[in-house]
Amino acid sequence: MKSNTLFFILSFVFTLGMKQAAAQPEVLNGPQIEFEKDSHDYGTIENGANGDCVFTFKNTGNAPLILGNVKGSCSCTVPSWPTEPILPGKTGEITVHYNTNNAGSINKSVTITSNAVNEAVKVVRIKGDVLPAKETTMESVPAVTN
Template sequence: MKNLLIAMIVLASGTLFGQQNVTAFQNGAQMEFDKDVHDYGTIQKGANGDCVFIIKNTGNQPLVIRDAKGSCQCTVPEWPKDPIAPGKSAEIKVKYNTTRVGVINKSVTITSNATNGTTKVLKIQGTVVE
C-alpha cells in the first residue's frame, strides 16, 4: 500500500512539473495582417497598381521586418525599416506595374522576427485589361 501511494505521488508530480511553459511561445513580437490577399478586381492597363497591407504587432516585443520580396520585378514592396512597437501598426505598400495586360497572381514574402511565424506570404490578384 505504501509503494502504491509513493508511485501515485511520483506520477502526479511528473504531470504537474512536466508541463511545457506555453507562455514562452506567446512572448516576443507577433505579426497580424488586416488581410492576406488584395484583389484589384478588373483594372485598366496603366491604372494605379498600388495597394496597402496593414501589419500589427500583437506581441510584447518590437517587431522587426527584415525583408519584403516581390515574386517578380513588377511587384515592388515598401516596408517600415524601424521596429514596430507592441500594439502598434504600420503599412506595407505594394506597387504593381499595370502595363502588362492579363491576370495578376503575384506575392510578397515578408520576413520578420515574429514568434508566430518568421515569414508571411501576402498575395495580390486581379486582371488588367486594355
C-alpha cells in the same frame, strides 16, 4: 481494494490535470505579427491604372517587431515597408505597387521576413485582371491646326 481506489483517484486527478494544461493557450514571448488581410483583389482594372495596395499589420506581441526583408515574386511587384521597429500594440503598413502596364491576370506574392515568433515568414498575395491597353485610332487623335 484501497490501493485500487487510490490508483483510480490518482489516475483521474492526473488525467484532469493534463486536460486542464492542454486547454491553456500557449503564450509566446516576443514580437508577433497579425495582418488585417493576407490577399488583395484588384478585380478588373484598366491598363495603366493605379496598382498600389496596402497590407496593414499589427505587432500583437510584447517586443519590437522588425521586418528584415519584404520581396515581391517578380520585378512587376514592388513592396515598400517600414524599416524602423514596430513597437508592441502599434501598426505598420506594407505598400505593394503592381505594374498595371502588363495586361492579363495578376497572381503574385509578397514574402515578408521578420523576427515575429508566431510567423517569421509570411506570404501575402495580390490578384486581379488588367485589361489590354486601349488602341489609339486616327479618329481619337485630335487634328492639328496651324
